Every structure is written in C-alpha cells, then in structure tokens.
Amino acid sequence: MPFTRVAGLEKWEGIILDIDEELMTAELTPLDRTGTCLVADFQTQLLGEDAKVAGPGDVFYLTVRTVRSESGYPTRTEQLRLRRLGVWTEEDVARLRQEAATRMEKIEDLFD
Template sequence: MNPTSSPQEAINSPIVSSAQTSNIMNPLRPVIGSYSTPVRVTGLNKWEGLILEVDDELMIAELTPLGHVGPTVVADFETHLLGEDAQIVTPGDVFYLTVRTVRDSTGYPSKTEHLRLRRLGVWTEDDVARLNAQAQARLDEIEDLFG
C-alpha cells in the first residue's frame, strides 16, 4: 500500500490483511493479539452510605470511607443508580458505593461507579441467640485479659 493511499484504496487492495483493515477503519481500535495493553483497574475505593433524604429522583446520603482514609461526606445521587431498589429505598437505609478507575488500552482513565442497597434479610430467633452467645464469649475473653 502506498503511504499516500486513501483508507478506501487500502481496503480494496488485495495485499491488505484483515488486521490492517480493522486499523484503517478505526485507528484507535487495537488488533487482537497485537501489542495492545489490556484494560486495567488502577484504583478502587468504597464507601458506606446512609440515606438521609430521598424523593423520586434524588437521594442525599452521608458517605463513610471503607478501607481507605478520608472524610465523611454528604453527597447527592440520582435514585435510578440503585436500579429496581430505587422503588423501595427510604431514609435510614444503607448502601455501598464502589468507584473504580479504569485505564483502557490507550492509557486514558475513566471512572465507574456502582451503588448497591444493603439487604439485611430476616433474622430468626436462632440467629439472634447464636450472635448473643458469640458476643458473650468475646466479652468473657476480654474480661479474662483484664480481670
């Protein structure tokens, strides 16, 4: 292919490989099996959110960092980010926010976020009794250390 040829001439040329064609059609698209770098997650932060106020389109939440140092902040979120759970969310509910920094094969970062409503489930009397017994055992161990 002549360096001054147009992309269309290169595509119609019998000596152009399919890998060259894909790069001519979209020069930013890497060729599979080439030297391209894979997509990488380069950052991950998590927060626990306590919903303070909610309406049909917006919720206000207090966010506390999980697994990293940072201030507790108050932020607004669109309720649709909770998916179908947006219909049942009420003040006092807890959710988890995960934010990832992703670098694509070109090296440019982008952010993704995921909100998930915490589901506590239904506790049985046996669950409560088991947890109380575990708590008492831990308290006894602490008292033995200082007793």
C-alpha cells in the same frame, strides 16, 4: 485482545438522609476509615430496582473504579447497592438458638 487496568478502587458506606424519585442525599464514610465523611447527592435511579424500597436511614455501598484502557485513557464507573439484611423468621431464630445451645454443650463437654 485489548487490556484494561484497574488504576483505582474506592469504597464507601452510605446512609440515606433524604430520597425522592429523582435525587438521594446521603452521608458517605470511606470503608477504609482513612478519609473524611461527606454528604453527596445521587440520582435515585442508580439504585436500580432497590430505589422502590429505599428510604431514609437505609445503608448502601458505593464502589468507584478507575480503569485505564490500552490507550491510557481513564474511565470511571460507579456502583450503588442497597445493603440486604435478609428476612429472619421466628423458626430461623429458634433453630439457630438450638444449634448454638448444642454447640455450647459440646464445648462444655471438652472441659469436663
């Protein structure tokens, strides 16, 4: 069975500056914060179905992998994913506040 080896992995957080049906311009910051920020253009289609809802100010993640095949030739792949924050209802927030208050009472009881 042929093997592949990940020879490099780079991750960035991006903020969409401008987007249309074909191109997306974004500011990229390395997740390890060791490199420099840069501005780059991507094909909007790389966001897949998320391209329909993406807009300026949205955050996405870019992962680039370099893989070496058994023959030694490198292949690079990239993946863009829009950050998903989820949808919080008023009931969710009220429930979480109640849970936090209950936990705080239990913590306070430890020190009485």
